[in-house]
Amino acid sequence: MKHVYKVLTVILFYTSLCNGMFAEQGADFKANGTVKGRITDSSKQTLPGATVIVESIHTGVTSDANGYYTLSNLRPGIYDVKVSYVGYTPKVIKIKVINGKTLEENITLDEGATLHEINITGAFSGQRRALQQQKSKMGIVNVVPADQVGKFPDSNIGDALKRISGVNVQYDQGEARYGQVRGTSADYTSVTIDGDRLPSASGDTRNIQLDLIPADMIQTIELNKVVTSDMDGDAIGGEINLITKSTPSHRVLNATVGSGYNWISDKPQLNLGLTYGNRFFKNKLGIMLAASYQYAPGGSDNTEFTYVNDGKNNIILNKAEVRQYYVTRERQSYSAAFDYKFNPANKIWFKAIYNKRNDWENRYRITYKKLDSSDKKQSVVLQTKGGDNGDDKNARLERQQTYDFNLGGEHELSALAINWGVSYSRASEDKPNERYFGISLKSPFSSSFQDVSGRQPYSNIKIPDIEGNNWTIDELTNSNRHIYENEWKGKLDFTLPIGNGGEYGKLKFGGKFASKVKDRDTKNYEYKDVIGDEWKNHLTTEVRNGFMPGNQYPIGTDFVSKKYLGSIDFNKLTGTEVLEDAAGNYHANENIKSGYVRYDRQLGKKSDLIIGFRVENTNLKYSGFNLIADNDGNQSITATGSLKNHYTNLLPSVLYKYNVDDNCKLRASFTKTLARPKYTDLIPNVNYNVQDATAEIGNEKLRPTTCNNFDLSSEYYFKSVGLVSVGVFYKDLHNVIVTEKWVGSAKELPSNIGSADYVIEKPNNAYDGGIFGTELAYERDFGFITPALKCIGFYGTYTYTHSTTRNYNFEHRVVANGEKIKMQGTPEHTANASIYFEKSGVNIRLSYNTASSFIDEMGTEAALDRYYDHVNYLDLNASFTFGKKFKTTIYADATNLLNQPLRYYQGTKERTMQVEYYGARINCGIKINL
Structure with a gap:
């Protein structure tokens, strides 16, 4: 905290200095001047990425994501300034620069003749803004504006990301949760809000879950595949920057009402949205307010299987599960968002966003256990997962929340521009009263299983009735879990143009401090030995008819009802704490100090160069718990104590762009980036389960993964709306972190628990690696064939990646001679395609996404490695927009038309490890823009 106070003190000093001493600079203070303003079109829509050139000195800038531009350090005089934007008629205006003054010059552009020839609403309008931003950037950037997101059936940010080249997403309950960029693990891509990384509500990853943020709450999604030195360096895959809705240039009022349907839940959905913005006090104060609400009952049909090596090099079935999920x-x-302009040279702003996702889940699971053991050890367990009845749902509640509050300012001190910001972010996950009730029966099933090592193994023996058989309580637990991560950040940036108007370049430098605290606190209690047989009077059938993995599974099986589970008053019972869960608790503190310098320079009329250097110093302090068993099998936990670690990373960067002409761009870059270990991997704890013979061991000695990134790309932008691009990249990674698994013992485990045949997991800097890839993108309407086809267009991308590994440093995994280990999280092929029709307010779009399989997690041997299977998604949406004063859009969409399941396989494609079906979903509604 003391570091944040120091930064805040400096910021307040500069704010006072700017608004006081320099608010009205004296006439005898001879200095160069500044011109700044906002660029919009005739409908008052902002134009991000517009090119602003001072023609006489051949230098200029581009407008930012909100349409603002700044020309600094101009000598007094009269200049011709040319403003251009794809699809608009270029405009040349004369400006008069005065000593030491900041001139505000807002500019309005008119649509050009080329764009008047086609329907420029809807898809064309949003996409041309995205293309202009990509075109004006130095690095390789993909941009998805909010109105373009609305043309796809995407409910959250993750779903919208899958439309971008080089991006693959992983799903949970039918929605995209994590994004993988350019063949790298999701842990290697940072997710930021307005340039600042968001903390994670999850206990085992640094990344925020993308399904937490509704797509309609974001103004623009920027995927920066190449980062510059003024950006955080923890972005090996890239940076997904979510730009929140900013204050408008005019009054904005939008409303959305919609509903939907899912066949698993058989219940309707609800979607609501509202946005209001305006400017007041002679445009000095700007306000933007937005709200979104979604209520979506759903669920999934799931089967899971676990295979092991029997010690004779035979892979055999160990466990099988049938799972029915109902999730709301x-x-x-x-x-x-607020901003206030004191004068053209000084502005402050404040942004805040709050996201909450409630998941109420009931899961009914049939587990066939120890199928690789003798008949006497085999059993079947029927488990109900639920929660208390406090909200009348009797379902397990997982509540994830994020807050982000950001205060900042922009000031001009003669030629020197100062930007500052302080922010507070918080992410949390709560699971109150998560309950499990399991009943078991000793019974052999191994000989009854069919299609073993195939797509859908199943037992052909009916599960014995609960009445008349010796079913006993296998587990009854009630747990409370709380995870949170708090983060304070402060930053200070300076920009100094060199020469008249920056004709010799621009120097940018600054620093940032971030302080993070993360805690996990779980308390779980077991009650199976203190409850009677009342549960036998509260049974319910839950595996539904139409169970999508197949009707060969035991439809109609009885489970303890969720209502009975929710009604149990555990305050009247005496439980035993489950120490295996308590041993997973931890406290972590991380402080990151960084500084950078960046030099931008135009080299003649066609070339641009950025040279940068960043230093990041990371200090860690963390503590956890070890689980200990004595000679009698009694368990206890002991604190690990507080351990420290620190490291410094030097991150150079060079970016070059060559403008063949206004429509053709060539780019090349070298950057160095990093990925820090997960908090849970660093905690030096030992967590084991005697009953299941499993153990998880932390590794406080982990080093961050670093990467040298090389990129080449070329783009050609069509004169209407569209582009064709091709790029190649190579990522040279060092100290890649992999969770290694083995069967045996470990020095960290106590010798008295019979640890010779435990399945052990431990993270390790396992190898170095390389990823080579190429990206292709094509986007264009068909008007170039014949004018009659200008209302039809195509959008498509394809990415190929190939990964290699070397310099193995496994503790136990033996790499066979000639064995080729692939990087985790690297699909070889990803592609998406969309064909659309848009005319007279009608918009129809058919979208297809595909990605090949990839290794997701290493097993104890190659035959047991886990793979995320290939996917194919097909979505359809349509809308009709009418009205001028009150623009109204009626929309409908259908997603997952191919009923693509989430599927993992183990070792070979045919050996299913998990398959989960969600079914198709439909939504419809109305949007009104006043």
Whole structure:
């Protein structure tokens, strides 16, 4: 905290200096001047990425994501300034620069003749803004504006990301949760809000879950595949920057009402949205408020299988599960943005966003256990997962929340521009009263299983009735879990143009401090030995008819009812704490100090160069718990104590762009980036389960993964709306972190628990690696064939990646001679395609996404490695927009038309490890823009 106070003190000093001493600079203070303003079109829509050139000195800038531009350090005089934007008629205006003054010059562009020839609403309008931003950037950037997201059936940010080249997403309950960029693990891509990384509500990853944020709450999604030195360096795959809704240039009022349907839940959904923005006090104060609400009952049909080596090099079935999920997902999101302009040279702003996702889940699971053991050890367990009845749902509640509050300012001190910001972010996950009730029966099933090592193994023996058989309580637990991560950040940036108007370049430098605290606290109690047989009077049938993995599974099986489970008053019972869960608790503190310098320079009329250097110093302090068993099998936990670690990373960067002409761009870059270990991997704890013979061991000695990134790309932008691009990249990674698994013992485990045949997991800097890839993108309407086809267009991308590994440093995994280990999280092929029709307010779009399989997790041997299977998604959406004063859009969409399941396989494609079906979903509604 003391570091944040120091930064805040400096910021307040500069704010006072700017608004006081330099608010009205004296006439005798001879200095160069500044011109700044906002660029919009005739409908008052902002134009991000517009090119602003001072023609006489051949230098200029581009407008930012909100349409603002700044020309600094101009000598007094009269200049011709040319403003251009794809699809608009270029405009040349004369400006008069005065000593030491900041001139505000807002500019309006008119649509050009080329764009008047086609329907420029809808898809064309949003996409041309995205293309202009990509075109003006120095690095390789993909941009998805909010109105373009609305043309796809995407409910959250993750779903919208899968439309971008080089991006693959992984799903949970039918929605995209994590994004993988350019063949790298999701842990290697940072997710930021307005340039600042968001903390994670999850206990085992640094990344925020993308399904937490509704797509309609974001103004623009920027995927920066190449980062510059003024950006955080923890972005090996890239940076997904979510730009929140900013204050508008005019009054904005939008409303959305919609509903939907899912066949698993057989219940309707609800979607609501509202946005309001305006400017007041002679445009000095700007306000933008937004809210979104989604209520979506759903669920999934699931089967899972675990295979092991029997010690004779035979892979055999160890466990099989049938799972029925019923999940109700509720999302709420609220945002606010304010800015106040004291004068053209000084502005402050404040942004805030709050996201909450409630998942109420009931899961009914049939588990066939120890199928690789003798008949006497085999059993079947029927488990109900639920929660208390406090909200009348009797379902397990997982509540994830994020807050982000950001205060900042922009000031011009003669030629020197100062930007500052302080922010507070918080992410949390709560699971109150998560309950499991399992009943078991000793019974052999191994000989009854069919299609073993195939797509859908199943037992052809009916599960014995509960009445008349010796079913006993296998587990009854009630747990409370709380995870949170708090983060304070402060930053200070300076920009100094060199020469008249920056004709010799621009120097940018600054620093940032971030302080993070993360805690996990779980308390779980077991009650199976203190409850009677009342549960036998509260049974219910839950595996539904139409179970999508197949009707060969035991439809109609009885489970303890969720209502009975929710009604149990555990305050009247005496439980035993489950120490295996308590041993997973931890406290972590991380402080990151960084500084950078960046030099931008135009080299003649066609070339641009950025040279940068960044230093990041990371200090860690963390503590956890070890689980200990004595000679009698009694368990206890002991604190690990507080351990420290620190490291410094030097991150150079060079970016070059060659403008063949206004429509053709060539780019090349070298950057160095990193990925820090997960908090849970660093905690030096030992967590084991005697009953299941499994153990998880932390590794406080982990080093961050670093990467040298090389990129080449070329793009050609069509004169209407569209582009064709090709790029190649190579990522040279060092100290890649892999969770290694083996069967045996470990020095960290106590010798008295019979640890010779435990399945052990431990993270390790396992190898170095390389990823080579190429990206292709094509986007264009068909008007170039014949004018009659200008209302039809195509959008498509393809990415190929190939990974290699070397310099193995496994503790136990033996790499066979000639064995080729692939990087985790690297699909070889990803592609998406969309064909659309848009005319007279009608918009129809058919979208297809595909990605090949990839290794997701290493097993104890190659035959047991886990793979995420290939996917194919097909979505359809349509809308009709009418009205001028009150623009109204009626929309409908259908997603997952191919009923693509989430599927993992083990070792070979045919050996299913998990398959989960969600079914198709439909949504419809109305949007009104006043």
